[in-house]
Amino acid sequence: xxxISHLFSIRATTCLTRNILRATPIRLLSSASSSPNKTTxxxxxxxxxxxxxxxxxxxxxxxxxxxxxxxxxxxxxxIAFIYYLDQRKMQKRKVLQRAAVGKMAIGGPFSLITHxxxxxxxxxxxxxxxxxxxxxxxxxxxxxxELEKLSEITDLLRRDKSTQKxxxxxxxVSVDPERDxxxxxxxxxxDYSPHFIGLTGTREQVAEMCKHxxxxxxxxxxxxxxxxxxxxxxxxxxxxxxxxxxxxxxxxNAKEVAYAIEQHMNAFKESNK
Amino acid sequence: xSVIDKKYREKCWLTRDDYWKCLxxxxxxxxxxxxxxxxxxxxxxxxxxxxxxxxxxxxxxKRQLALGEVETDKLKSIKGPSKP
Numbered sequence: 372x373x374x375i376s377h378l379f380s381i382r383a384t385t386c387l388t389r390n391i392l393r394a395t396p397i398r399l400l401s402s403a404s405s406s407p408n409k410t411t412x413x414x415x416x417x418x419x420x421x422x423x424x425x426x427x428x429x430x431x432x433x434x435x436x437x438x439x440x441x442x443x444x445x446x447x448x449x450i451a452f453i454y455y456l457d458q459r460k461m462q463k464r465k466v467l468q469r470a471a472v473g474k475m476a477i478g479g480p481f482s483l484i485t486h487x488x489x490x491x492x493x494x495x496x497x498x499x500x501x502x503x504x505x506x507x508x509x510x511x512x513x514x515x516x517e518l519e520k521l522s523e524i525t526d527l528l529r530r531d532k533s534t535q536k537x538x539x540x541x542x543x544v545s546v547d548p549e550r551d552x553x554x555x556x557x558x559x560x561x562d563y564s565p566h567f568i569g570l571t572g573t574r575e576q577v578a579e580m581c582k583h584x585x586x587x588x589x590x591x592x593x594x595x596x597x598x599x600x601x602x603x604x605x606x607x608x609x610x611x612x613x614x615x616x617x618x619x620x621x622x623x624n625a626k627e628v629a630y631a632i633e634q635h636m637n638a639f640k641e642s643n644k
Numbered sequence: 645x646s647v648i649d650k651k652y653r654e655k656c657w658l659t660r661d662d663y664w665k666c667l668x669x670x671x672x673x674x675x676x677x678x679x680x681x682x683x684x685x686x687x688x689x690x691x692x693x694x695x696x697x698x699x700x701x702x703x704x705x706k707r708q709l710a711l712g713e714v715e716t717d718k719l720k721s722i723k724g725p726s727k728p
Contacts, residue, residue: 509647511692512657512699555648562650597691 466634477607478615479583483544483576486557486569493613499540500636501609502628505586507547507600508559513621515563517604518543522564523625528632529566537611537636545571546581546588546602584615608632610639647689656688660696672704 482492504521506514521541528539543560545551548571551559556569571577581588588602606628608617616635619628645652663684666677674681685693708714 509689509691511688511695515653558648591691594690594694597689599691599695 462634463638466631466638477583477585477618478609478613479580481570481576481580481583483570483572483580484553486553486560486571488553491570496540496542496609497613498611499538500611500632501540501542501607502632503542503544503584503607503609505544505546505581505584505588505602505605507545507602508551508555509547509597509599511599513604517606517621518560518563518567520625520628521567521606524629524632525564525566527625527629531633537639539632541567543567543569544577544580545569546577546586547590547600548572548574548577608635610635647692656684656692659684659687664700667700 480493482490484490502521502524504514504517506517508514521543525539525541541564543556545556551571553569553571556571560567560569580586584607586603586605588600591599591601604621606619607615608619610616617631619631623631647653647656659680663677663680666680667674670676688696705714
């Protein structure tokens with residue numbers, strides 16, 4: 372709506388300008404035309420109050436059209452620039468809105484061990500952007516798909532060297548602690564990216580983290596010793612302050628997620644200058 | 645070799661896709677694809693076979709729903725008792 376009011380105000384300015392200029396050319400041209408007519412016209416000494424109608428028409432077209440088109444071009448570029456700024460502001464606002472909504476309810480402390488058997492907590496990841504995916508190694512199709520996506524996102528975000536101050540760290544957390552030992556997780560994630568960190572732990576540790584992240588997971592019916600774990604398929608974005616910022620489901624592809632994360636990274640950089 | 649191995653997973657998916665292609669060309673007649681079915685079952689763990697079978701049923705149902713081919717009785721049974 373603000374765009375329309377902008378347009379109207381500029382049209383009004385253009386109209387006003389045109390009307391003002393219509394008044395001036397008469398005075399300007401009359402002083403010019405009086406000199407060539409001096410020697411020939413008897414009524415010359417009297418400054419004509421009005422130009423003959425044909426001259427008047429010519430005067431209007433000569434000056435006001437040029438000025439109007441210049442004003443128009445100026446107005447059009449001004450509108451385009453305002454529109455561009457408006458769009459950028461809207462985009463930034465959208466991204467920050469999502470961040471604000473999510474911050475309240477999701478995330479929290481966790482204490483697990485990495486695929487290299489190193490104990491870690493959420494505090495060890497401060498200063499990094501985390502994208503956390505919850506899954507399990509015996510997953511038939513969804514986890515491999517999502518981990519391929521996570522690998523692609525990682526490559527896209529690590530391309531930009533400017534993010535090095537707060538590096539991007541993809542994390543895989545197992546929701547199948549009974550089977551997923553650190554060694555198993557290590558073998559599994561290496562197939563997707565050398566940059567992944569895999570986390571696992573005791574059932575209590577995993578359950579605790581899933582409670583904070585509102586991640587649903589449930590062991591399915593057993594066939595012999597085997598079973599499939601039903602779980603939420605979401606990637607969670609955590610900022611360098613350890614705060615939950617955004618989440619991404621199966622409906623977004625790698626490029627879309629990487630782009631969204633970049634917006635958050637830029638917003639974070641801006642607010643922490 | 646187990647599911648942890650990427651090559652194992654990929655072979656399983658390949659046999660699954662071959663089996664599904666056969667079903668596509670034979671209008672879901674399982675009798676015509678028995679050999680591929682056996683290969684599929686031997687290449688994947690039992691839980692995965694069940695999972696993929698359920699996925700196929702669901703995908704076909706979704707497609708039929710989108711095309712409006714599902715009978716109203718079936719729809720009713722899925723929607724459950726009507727709410728006031």
